[in-house]
Amino acid sequence: MSVHAEAAQGSVTGTIKTKIPARLDRLPWARFHWMIVAGLGTVWILDGLEVTNVGSVASRMTEKGSGIAMNAGDIGTAAAIYVIGACLGALFFGQLTDRFGRKRLFMITLGVYIVATTATAFSFAPWFFFLCRFVTGAGIGGEYASINSAIDELIPARARGRVDLTINGSYWLGSLAGSAAALFFLDESIFATNFGWRLSFGVGAVIGLTVLLVRRNVPESPRWLFIHGRDEEAEAIVSGIEQAIEKETGQQLPEVDGVMTVRQRESISFREIARVAFKKYPKRSFLALALFVGQAFIYNGVTFDLGTLFTTFEKVSSSTVPIFLMVFAAGNFAGPLILGRLFDTVGRKPMIAGTYIGSAVVTGVLAILFSDGTLGRWGLEGVIVAAFFLASAGASAAYLTASEIFPMETRALAIAFFYAIGTGLGGIVGPLLFGHLIDSGQRSEVAIAFWIGAGVMALGGVTELFFGVKAEGMALEDIAKPITVEDAEESGAATAGSGDAEQASDLIDPHRRQALEYRRRAEETRAWAAEHRAREHELRAGPAASSGAGATDGGGGDGRSGIEAVLAEITELHAAALDQRAIASDERAEADAAKEDGERDAALERAKAAELRAEAHDQEAEALSAEHEADAELHRALSKAAMERARAREQRSLAAAARAEAPDDDDGAVAALRRAEAERHEAWAATHDRLALALQLRGEGSLERADSADREAGELREVALGAEERVSAAQHRVDAEELGGLKQQAETTAEAKQLADRRERERHERDERIRRRLAERQRRERAGLRRLRPGPGSSMYSPGMLGTATASRGYVAEEDLDREIDVIGRALDEHGATERADLARLVGARYWGPGRFGAALREAVAEGRAQRISGRMYGPPAGGHDQRPDGEPPTGETAQQ
DSSP states (O other): OOHHHHHHHOOEEEEEEEOHHHHHHTOOOOHHHHHHHHHHTHHHHHHHHHHHHHHHHHHHHTSTTSSSOOOHHHHHHHHHHHHHHHHHHHHHHHHHHHHHOHHHHHHHHHHHHHHHHHHHTTOOSHHHHHHHHHHHHHHHHHHHHHHHHHHHHHSOGGGHHHHHHHHHHTHHHHHHHHHHHHHHHTOTTTSOTTTHHHHHHHHHHHHHHHHHHHHTTSOOOHHHHHHTTOHHHHHHHHHHHHHHHHHHHSSOOOOOOOOEEEEEESOOOHHHHHHIIIIIOHHHHHHHHHHHHHHHHHHHHHHHHHHHHHHHHSOOOTTTHHHHHHHHHHHHHHHHHHHTTHHHHTOHHHHHHHHHHHHHHHHHHHHHHHHHTOSHHHHHHHHHHHHHHHHHHHHHHHHHHHHHSSOGGGHHHHHHHHHHHHHHHHTTHHHHHHHHHHHHTOHHHHHHHHHHHHHHHHHHHHHHHHHOOOOTTOOHHHHSOOHHHHHHHHHHHHHHTTSOHHHHHHHHOHHHHHHHHHHHHHHHHHHHHHHHHHHHHHHHHGGGSSSSTTGGGTTOHHHHHHHHHHHHHHHHHHHHHHHHHHHHHHHHHHHHHOSSHHHHHHHHHHHHHHHHHHHHHHHHHHHHHOSSHHHHHHHHHHHHHHHHHHHHHHHHHHHHHHHHTSOTTOOSHHHHHHHHHHHHHHHHHHHHHHHHHHHHHHHTTOHHHHHHHHHHHHHHHHHHHHHHHHHHHHHHHHHHHHHHHHHHHHHHHHHHHHHHHHHHHHHHHHHHHHHHHHHHHHHHHHTTGGGGSOSSSSSSSOTTOTTOOOTTTTHHHHHHHHHHHHHHHHHHHHHOSEEHHHHHHHHTGGGTOTTHHHHHHHHHHHTTSOEEOSSSEEEOOTTSSOOOTTOOOOOHHHHTO
16 A cells, blocks of 8 residues: 555554454353443433424424424424434534544533533524524434444344344333323423423433443443554453453353454545445445435434324324323334344344335325324324334334444444435435425325335335345454455555465465464364374284383273273364364455355355354364263254254355345246245255254253254244245246247247248249240240241340340349249139239239230240130139149140140
8 A cells, every 4th residue: 555545544553463353242141231232222212202202292382381482384393403413413423433432422422412402491482492403413413323333343243133223222212201201291280381391301311411420331342442553452441341241151251263454543534434335335325325214204204293293183182192102102112122133033134124115015004094084093093103113123223234234444424424314315304294294284195295204115125125235143344344454455465475376365365364274273183183093002002012102001001092082083073173164264255255245145154154063063072071971962962053053054155145146136937946946045044043953952951942943943844845846846947948948949940941941842843844944945946836926036035125035144034934924823823814914914014024924924824824715815724733743844735725
C-alpha cells in the first residue's frame, strides 16, 4: 500500500494476530451477557417509551386547556421531526462511534436523550415541542448506531440472532411503560389537563438515568479496540471476562484456534467505508435499504398515529387510548420474543422474508376490513396486533441484518446510514401520510395508507428472498471480512515477493497459514503415536528381546503393551482432529475467495462440518482415556453426536451449492431439480441434527428426552425420504425433457431427410422427363414428323426468346419448360376441360413470353400431361397423369394427337 493510500485511509499502527473474536464467540452465557442486555438493550425501551408516549398523550395535547395549542396535523409533524432528528443523529453519532469507540458514544448519546426528553416536558408552544423532539430523536438515533454494533460484537455468534431480536423487541416494553405512564398521568381526577402529559415525559428521563449507572460497567468493544491499535487493552478486557466466567461456571474455557491477522489503524475514512458498502457489497446495501424502508414506513406511520386513529374512527376517549396501545405493545414484544430463536435455527433468510411478507398480507386484510368499518374497536385492535406480531420480528431483524453483513469497521455507520436513509424515506412519509389522512376523517383514505404499508413490507420480504445472507451461527468476521484483515493480507502479498508459491500463499491468507500449522502439528502427533506403537512391540517381545526393555516388564508385558496401544490410538485420534481443523481452515479460505454468496455459504458449512468431525475425534480420544465407564460412555455419545452434526453440516453445504445453481427466476426442469436436491439435503440435515441430539441426551442419561428425539428423527427421516422421491420425480422430468428434445431433434432430422429425399426424387423425375422429351423430339425430327408442324427450325422457340434452347441456355431452358408443363398439368387437373385461351389465362401465359405457352402445351400433350379434346379444347389425360411404371415416353400415337 502506498504512503498516500495509507494517509487517505488512516495511519497504520502495526500488524497483529489475535484470537479475540473466536474467544468471545465461544463464551458460555453468563452474568456478563446479562449486563450487556441490561446496559445496552435499554435504548429500545427508551425509544418505545418516547414514540408511544407521544401517541398516548397526543389526543390530550390537542384538547383545549392542554397548555399547548396543537392539532392532529401537528402531532404527525412532530413525529416526522422526531424521525428526522433520529436519522441525522444516527449519521452524526454513527461515524463518531466507528472513530472514537462504542462506549464513549453510547454514554454521550444517552446524555443527549435525557436532557432533551426532560426539556420536552416544559414545552409551551408547538415550535419548542418540535425542537425538543428533534434533539430527543438525535440522541435515540445515535444510540441505535453505537448500541447495536456493541451488542453484536459482544454477544456469542450462536445466540446473536435471538438476543438481538429480543433486545430490539424490547422497544415494546418501553411502549408498554409509556402507555401505562400515560394512563396514569392522563387521569384528570389526579392531574390537571395541562400538567399530566408533561409528567409522562419525565418517565423517560428517570429510566435513562438508571441505565446510565448500569452502562458504566459495560466495557468497550474488544473488537473495536484491537482494530484501532489498542490490542493490549482489548486483551485485558477479554481476559477479565474469561476469568469472571470461569469463576462463575467453575469450568475452564477451552482453547480456540481461530487466529486473525489485523493491520491496525487509528481511523478509517468515510470514503473507504462507502467503497466497501457500495462497491464490494451492493446487493447487501440494497437489501438493508429495502428492509429499513419497509419497517420504518409501517411502524412510524401506525405507531405515531394509533391514538388519533382510535379516537377519530372508533370514538375512543383520550384517557382510554393507552389501554389499546398497551395491548398493541404486548403483541409487538411477543413477536421477536417468540419467533427470535427461529432466526438462529430455521435461519435468517426464511424468517425475515416470512415475517415481512406475512405482515404485508395481514395489513392488506386490515385495509379491506377497515375501509368497510365493520371491525369495531377491538376487532381493529386484533387485526393490527396480528399484523405487527410478524412485523415486529421482521423490523428487529432489519437492524440485525445491517449490523451483521458489513465489515467490523463500518458496522455502526452502516446501521446509522441505512436506518437514516430507510427511515427518512419511510419513517417521515409514513407519519405525515397517516396523520393527514386520519385528519381527513375518511376511512377509504386511511385504507390507502395501509395498502402502501403492505406494499413496502412485501418489497422488503421479496428483496430478502433474493439478496438475503445466511448469517445464523456464524462469526461476524466470516460473514464480512474486516477491512483491516484485507489490509493485512494485501501487505502479506506485497512482501511475499517472488519466492516459493506456497510460501507466498501462506503469507497472503491467514487461513491457509493456519491449515499448514495444523498439518505440521498433526505430523508431530503421529510421530508420538508411532513411538507408542514401537514401545508396544518392544513390550510384546518380552524376554526374547535382546535389550532390557522386555526384561524389566516384570511379567506384565501384555498389560503395559495394551496401554501403549491405547495411547497410540488416542494420539492418532488427536492427529485426525488436527487434520480436520486444517480442512476447516482451507474451507474458510475458500469462503473468503468465493465470489457468490452460495459458494461462500457452502464453504463455511463444510468448514463447520470439519470442525465437528475434529470434535468427534477428540471426544473419542476422551472416551479412551476416561477413568470411569460412565464418563467413557458419555464421551462416546458426544463423539457420535458431533459426527451426526458434521453430517448435517455437510448436507447443508450441498444444499447451499444446489441452490446456487438454481436461480429463483429460473422455472426450468433442471433448476427445479436443483431446488428439490437442496430441499432433500436440508431435510437430511435436520434428521442428522435430531439424531445428534438423541445421542447426546442418551449419553447424559436423559432417556425419555432421547427417545422423544429419536421419534422426531424418525419423522424427519420420513420427510427426507419424501424429499428423495421428489428429487426422483424432478430427475424423471429432466430426463423426459431431454428425451423430448432428442425426439424433437430426431423428428426434425427425419423431416429434413424426407424433404431432401422428396426433392431428390422430384429432381430425378424432372431429369427423366427432360431426357425423354429431348429423345422424343429427336425421334420425331428423324422420322420426318417435324415437317408436319409449322414454326421455326430445329429449336423449340423463336430466336432470341428467353426459353431458346441455345448453347448458352442448354439444360436451363429445359427446366423452365418442365415447370411450365407442370403448371399446365395442374391447371387442367383442377379445372377439367378448358379452352386454350382460358387455359392460357389460368396459367398466366401472358408473362411467359412469345410462343412459350404454345410450345409448352404441345410438349404437355406429347408427354401425356394433357390431352387435346377438340381444336381449341384441352383437358387432363383420361387416366390422370401418365403413370406408366416403365417410365417410357408416350407412344407415337399419343404424341401425334
